Amino acid sequence: MPKLKTHSASKKRFSITGTGKVKMGHACKGHLLISKSTRAKRNHRKAAYASSANAATIKKLIPYK
Numbered sequence: 001m002p003k004l005k006t007h008s009a010s011k012k013r014f015s016i017t018g019t020g021k022v023k024m025g026h027a028c029k030g031h032l033l034i035s036k037s038t039r040a041k042r043n044h045r046k047a048a049y050a051s052s053a054n055a056a057t058i059k060k061l062i063p064y065k
Contacts, residue, residue: 007061014058016065022050022058
């Protein structure tokens with residue numbers, strides 16, 4: 001079987017944990033931060049995990065990670 005290409009945008013945004021979960025960053029942290037509460041900004045610093053429905057698709061995009 002031929003090699004698969006890794007989706008370039010996905011490899012920068014997602015990583016696979018040791019247990020197989022898909023780790024990602026939160027959205028809404030790039031700009032317009034003055035209007036957001038400190039609590040919201042702090043909570044968005046932590047890692048997020050993709051849902052099982054989305055994780056299957058993401059894993060196909062980054063097969064060798």
